[in-house]
Amino acid sequence: MNRRPGGRLLRAVVPVSLCAALASAPLWGVPPVRAVTPEQAIDAGYVPNPAPALARITIDDVTPRVLDGAGAGGQLAVGTVAGVPTVTVSGTIINVGDVPLESVDVRLQRGPRAPDAESVREPLVWSEPSFPVQGEFLRAAVTLAPGESVPYRVSLPAREIPGDPGPDLQLTEPGVYPLLVNVNGTPEGGSPARLDDARTLLPVLEAPPPAPLPDDDDEVGAAAPADVPGPAPLPLTVLWPLAASPSRIALVPGEAGPEPVVALTDGSLLRDLSEDGRLSGLVRAASAAFDGPGGGDLRRATCLAVDPDLLGTVTEIAEGRPVVIDEGNGSRDPGGGEPVDGEAGSATVDEAVVGDASRWLDELRALAEGGCVVTLPAAQADLDVVSAVGSTSLTSAALDRSASVERILDVAPVPDVLIPASGTLAPGTAQRLGASGGTAIVAAPSTRTDTGLVPPTGVVGLAGPDGGRALTYSATVGASLAATGEMPENPRYSDPATRYWLAADSPVARLQDARAALLAPVIDAATGSATNSSAAAGDDTAVAGQGVLAVPPQVWGVDEESANSLLETLGDQLSTGRMRAVPLSERLTGPVTIPEGSLAEDPTGAVDPGLADPFADDPGGDTVRRLAGALSGTGTLRSLVDTSDPTSADAAAHLDPLVGDALRAISETGRRAGGDGLTFETGTGVAARDRGATRLARLGETVTASLARVDLLTPGSVFTMASPNSPLMLVTRNALPFPVRVDVTVTAPEDITVDPVGLIQIPAAGSRTLQVPTQSDSEGGVRHTVVFALHGPDGTRLSDPVELSVQSGGYPVAQGFAIAAAALALVLGGRRYLRYRRGILDPADEGHRP
Numbered sequence: 001m002n003r004r005p006g007g008r009l010l011r012a013v014v015p016v017s018l019c020a021a022l023a024s025a026p027l028w029g030v031p032p033v034r035a036v037t038p039e040q041a042i043d044a045g046y047v048p049n050p051a052p053a054l055a056r057i058t059i060d061d062v063t064p065r066v067l068d069g070a071g072a073g074g075q076l077a078v079g080t081v082a083g084v085p086t087v088t089v090s091g092t093i094i095n096v097g098d099v100p101l102e103s104v105d106v107r108l109q110r111g112p113r114a115p116d117a118e119s120v121r122e123p124l125v126w127s128e129p130s131f132p133v134q135g136e137f138l139r140a141a142v143t144l145a146p147g148e149s150v151p152y153r154v155s156l157p158a159r160e161i162p163g164d165p166g167p168d169l170q171l172t173e174p175g176v177y178p179l180l181v182n183v184n185g186t187p188e189g190g191s192p193a194r195l196d197d198a199r200t201l202l203p204v205l206e207a208p209p210p211a212p213l214p215d216d217d218d219e220v221g222a223a224a225p226a227d228v229p230g231p232a233p234l235p236l237t238v239l240w241p242l243a244a245s246p247s248r249i250a251l252v253p254g255e256a257g258p259e260p261v262v263a264l265t266d267g268s269l270l271r272d273l274s275e276d277g278r279l280s281g282l283v284r285a286a287s288a289a290f291d292g293p294g295g296g297d298l299r300r301a302t303c304l305a306v307d308p309d310l311l312g313t314v315t316e317i318a319e320g321r322p323v324v325i326d327e328g329n330g331s332r333d334p335g336g337g338e339p340v341d342g343e344a345g346s347a348t349v350d351e352a353v354v355g356d357a358s359r360w361l362d363e364l365r366a367l368a369e370g371g372c373v374v375t376l377p378a379a380q381a382d383l384d385v386v387s388a389v390g391s392t393s394l395t396s397a398a399l400d401r402s403a404s405v406e407r408i409l410d411v412a413p414v415p416d417v418l419i420p421a422s423g424t425l426a427p428g429t430a431q432r433l434g435a436s437g438g439t440a441i442v443a444a445p446s447t448r449t450d451t452g453l454v455p456p457t458g459v460v461g462l463a464g465p466d467g468g469r470a471l472t473y474s475a476t477v478g479a480s481l482a483a484t485g486e487m488p489e490n491p492r493y494s495d496p497a498t499r500y501w502l503a504a505d506s507p508v509a510r511l512q513d514a515r516a517a518l519l520a521p522v523i524d525a526a527t528g529s530a531t532n533s534s535a536a537a538g539d540d541t542a543v544a545g546q547g548v549l550a551v552p553p554q555v556w557g558v559d560e561e562s563a564n565s566l567l568e569t570l571g572d573q574l575s576t577g578r579m580r581a582v583p584l585s586e587r588l589t590g591p592v593t594i595p596e597g598s599l600a601e602d603p604t605g606a607v608d609p610g611l612a613d614p615f616a617d618d619p620g621g622d623t624v625r626r627l628a629g630a631l632s633g634t635g636t637l638r639s640l641v642d643t644s645d646p647t648s649a650d651a652a653a654h655l656d657p658l659v660g661d662a663l664r665a666i667s668e669t670g671r672r673a674g675g676d677g678l679t680f681e682t683g684t685g686v687a688a689r690d691r692g693a694t695r696l697a698r699l700g701e702t703v704t705a706s707l708a709r710v711d712l713l714t715p716g717s718v719f720t721m722a723s724p725n726s727p728l729m730l731v732t733r734n735a736l737p738f739p740v741r742v743d744v745t746v747t748a749p750e751d752i753t754v755d756p757v758g759l760i761q762i763p764a765a766g767s768r769t770l771q772v773p774t775q776s777d778s779e780g781g782v783r784h785t786v787v788f789a790l791h792g793p794d795g796t797r798l799s800d801p802v803e804l805s806v807q808s809g810g811y812p813v814a815q816g817f818a819i820a821a822a823a824l825a826l827v828l829g830g831r832r833y834l835r836y837r838r839g840i841l842d843p844a845d846e847g848h849r850p
Contacts (some may be wrong), residue, residue: 024396032184040178047125048199051502054097054103055144055195057152057183058506063088065515066569067158067171069206081157085208089181091198091506093140094148101144103192104185105137108154113175113204117520118476120201121498123178124513125596128197131180140183144302154181158208175203176516201516202511205523205578231525233580235547236301236570237587239374239419239441240286242279242364243307243554244269246379246664249326249695252705253637254737258765259507260653261322264311270323273314273356278357281560283363289567290367294574298567301574301581303372303620304364305419306409307554308401309379309660315408320358323350365409372584373407374414380421380554387432388624391631397659414584417441421554421668423478423493430468439588441551443493444472457546459590469661471587473549480517481550483510485557489554489670511562512553515569521548522578548579549587555669587739626696627662633703636796640710640740642761651738658703665695709735710742710762711799712790727771728804730752730788734762742798744770747787751777752806754786759793774806783807 013422067085077345080086089108095101114120123130130667141150142571157168171177180199247265256263264270272279290299317323377383381398388621402413416438418430424446430438440462447462447470448454457472479494488502488510502510550570552558559568573579634655641651670688734740744757752773762768784806 002601011418030105046501046504047127048500048504049196050504052096052196054095054099054187054193055101055183055185056094056096057106057181057196058091058094059089059181059198059200059509059512060091060506061089061508062179062202062512063090065512065565065747066519066572067202067204067206067208069208073524081164084157084159084161084168086155086157087171087199088153089178089179089204090151090153091181091508093150093152093183097145097148098146099190100146101185101195102142102188103139104141104144104150104183104195106140106152106154106181106183107137108135108156108179109133109182110169110171111180113173113177114520117176117517117524118474118629120176120517121480121495121513123201124199125498125500126178126199128180128182128194131182133167133170137184138232140410146183152181152183158204159210160407162210171202171204171207173207174204174527176523177204180541198505198509200505200512201309202512203516203519203523205519215324218375227583230468230577231528233577234522234525234573235582235587236550236574236579237548237582237584238302238550238567238570238624239305239552239584240302240306241305241376241554241556242282242310243305243376243380243556244272244279244310244668245555246309246667248309248313248657248660250661250699251324251326252709252733253654253701254709254765256322256324259322259738260316260650261324262316263324263326263657265326267325269310269313270353270356273353273360275356277356278557278559280360280363282556282558282563283360283367285560285563287363287367288564289571292568292571297574297581298571299371301570303374303414304582305374305376305554306364306405307376307378307380308405308415309663311408312401312403313735314357314361318354318361318818320349320354323353324348327393361408368409368411371411372414373405373411374417374419374584375399375402375407376419376554377663379586379660379663380667380669382422382666382668383418383433384426384429385418385623385666386663387426387429389627389631390432391628393635393659394627394631394662398663399433414588417588419551420552422671423475423491425470425553430462436687438468439717441469441549441552442470442472443475443478443491445475445493446470447472455593457549458593459588460593469592471549471590473551474517474521476520477517477548477553480514481552481556483515484552484562485510485559487553487670489556491553507562511558511565515566518548518550518566518570519573521546522573526578527564537655537794547582573672580687593643614783623666623696626700627665630662630696630699631659632796633700633707634662636724636792636794636798637703637706639792639794640736640742642739642741645739645761647764648738654737656705658699661695661699661702665692665699667692694835705737705833707796707798710740710790712744712788712802713767714788714802714804725773725775728774728786728802728806729771730802731767731768731769732760732762732790733767735765737764739764743791745789745791746772747789747801749784751782751785752786753777776806 044728064085064087067087086110093104093106109128110133111123111126111131114122135156138152138154140152144150155163157166158171160168160170165818169177178199179202180197182197184192185195220436232408245268247269248262251261251263274280286302286304289295290302292298377386377398378401379398383398386394386398399418406412418425418433418438418440418441420440421444425440425442430440439459444454444457448459453575455472457474459469459471462468475491475493475495479491479498482489482491482494483505485507489551490499490502500834505513517579527768540551556563570579574581637652637655637658641655643647643651671692711733713733731746732742741759742762743759746754746756748754755773757770757772760768786806787805788804789799789801794797
């Protein structure tokens with residue numbers, strides 16, 4: 001709930017019943033959320049309305065973005081009237097209904113300033129009456145037909161202009177102020193009505209001074225105001241994320257050919273790496289900001305947070321490994337791309353793709369040189385699930401990737417840091433992952449105590465005697481950054497009272513909200529708010545755990561222009577001395593806060609009920625058990641590799657993606673909290689969870705199919721022994737693209753002795769015929785069953801047992817035939833000899849003399 005001015009409580013976002021339903025809904029296998037109709041949205045009272053019935057208004061630009069006294073806060077062209085800055089909001093009005101609209105008017109309104117930095121997002125879900133400071137309505141369009149749009153532009157002076165009785169925004173003190181643009185109109189045949197509204201936030205670092213009266217004379221020789229020491233500069237640390245939504249997928253080794261390939265579900269990664277792609281934009285925005293005002297300090301404050309799974313995949317592409325788009329995997333992202341080159345499923349080496357990957361890596365290396373790098377969990381894997389599985393191979397693949405990152409970037413990452421993609425970590429996870437001596441970087445609410453208190457941001461001790469430490473960041477700043485870009489989300493740690501359907505706001509408005517959240521702590525420090533009183537007083541010990549720790553979502557959907565805009569804002573604050581750069585390593589070594597009360601052992605006390613275990617309700621089976629089974633099969637495949645054979649060098653390249661798929665199946669990307677989404681059908685992260693469930697099922701199928709490529713073949717169903725020592729024949733086959741070692745076991749009845757086979761090698765993509773020595777002691781043509789089975793070196797059965805029916809006792813008959821044949825040969829040979837001695841030519845000897 002949010003409190004509007006005057007103490008009246010306002011309903012936030014969605015009805016409580018719907019919030020509860022979204023929070024408690026199972027996270028696996030949830031049926032798609034039905035599209036919300038405009039009527040349902042209006043009846044539910046969504047604020048802001050994600051589905052207006054008649055018209056939609058968007059905010060496309062705010063000028064100035066930051067109000068800094070009489071200046072523009074980094075913007076140049078700001079209008080003034082009599083020396084008073086003018087705040088201008090412009091955008092678009094679209095008729096989304098099916099009737100024409102008449103007399104379409106807009107006006108700019110303002111709500112009360114936020115009381116502190118943690119409250120800046122509350123006005124985003126206030127209704128229109130909570131914005132009492134109002135301008136005048138301006139006519140945007142006389143008529144607006146269905147489907148048509150019209151631009152608008154509304155302006156108000158920041159404060160009163162002497163001699164001008166017109167309205168103004170009354171920005172007389174620093175603060176973060178909510179702005180609302182209200183659009184009214186008359187549907188054809190109807191009555192005038194409010195059609196829609198849009199909100200954003202305006203940070204005012206320094207209120208503009210009052211303008212002098214027109215007839216005031218300047219006082220010559222007036223004493224200058226005494227210098228008043230300002231607040232201590234606020235510490236700033238930024239994690240700059242470089243990660244991508246998991247699109248790589250494991251194939252059955254050898255399925256796409258003998259050489260390792262990079263299989264992708266779609267072309268999203270390749271688009272991100274292109275010249276105008278998202279990943280290229282993030283790298284270039286940081287590089288440009290580091291060269292701009294305050295760039296040196298900004299570089300010191302920024303740590304590149306890289307996903308090792310992404311880094312490894314891009315490196316393989318840059319090295320020329322073929323790329324295959326596997327459209328038939330069943331886990332393609334909505335709006336996924338088309339094949340890069342050639343038909344879907346064909347492995348190709350596209351020089352343009354290789355060039356983009358190489359260029360991006362070069363730009364990233366240049367950006368990282370001499371700076372800070374920290375490793376994210378690979379593929380944004382859920383660390384709580386990794387901990388629950390307890391597999392050393394899975395844990396290592398998720399966390400122990402610093403060596404590969406250093407090899408690729410030539411920069412050693414900051415050690416012993418856990419950064420969960422969800423911003424939360426269940427109690428005990430850090431210890432179970434073997435990181436009790438490290439530090440987890442999480443949102444402050446995830447360290448809530450059993451008394452309900454949230455410790456102040458900074459370094460706090462985790463639960464348990466060896467619980468380690470957590471560096472916490474503001475949930476408000478984190479949620480504001482997560483709401484930006486083309487993939488906005490409400491993080492799991494965000495305040496449910498401030499969540500809303502983020503797609504109802506324009507990307508520009510959400511970016512402006514994030515800028516305000518980043519600057520709000522600066523305003524608190526300047527105004528002496530309680531949340532930063534120690535920082536404002538210059539207490540360095542307290543300041544070490546305060547300030548701004550900016551942690552955007554790991555897969556951040558902002559473009560280059562938006563990313564650069566936020567960095568420029570922070571660079572300006574470093575240049576003016578309102579902020580000071582604090583490297584991540586310095587943050588991690590800060591003093592530990594002892595919270596009042598024990599940290600909550602129940603993680604549902606720190607995050608939404610039903611969201612603490614996002615894999616708890618899996619109708620396809622227990623997620624942890626299924627993951628453990630797939631990893632066990634992957635371990636068997638690794639044990640099969642004959643490492644003594646030089647041709648096995650590529651085996652790891654074929655098998656590593658299988659473990660990577662286990663991480664991608666539990667990726668937290670897109671698994672949003674309730675009441676959020678790009679579209680209503682995928683509003684609660686259903687699509688992301690379905691993709692994860694599909695990946696998990698496909699991983700099991702891939703592992704099973706991979707193991708089935710090593711099997712036994714028999715030459716026939718019945719084998720008749722010609723002698724007591726006749727060998728049995730069978731064939732072992734290996735369809736994998738690397739040599740393997742397998743164990744052939746034999747089970748035989750007592751009167752048949754079959755020599756053990758033991759471990760044998762089968763060449764890559766080949767077969768091997770075995771002659772198994774056999775001794776039979778039975779007589780009388782008895783039929784027996786000999787069972788052969790194929791196992792891996794770890795004892796795992798690789799295929800169904802092969803039963804060979806053996807006919808023993810048949811060799812006396814065979815001996816009789818042999819004796820009879822020998823006797824006949826002797827008779828025929830003797831007859832021929834006698835005829836030769838008598839001089840009788842055999843027809844066969846015609847032409848030869850005796």
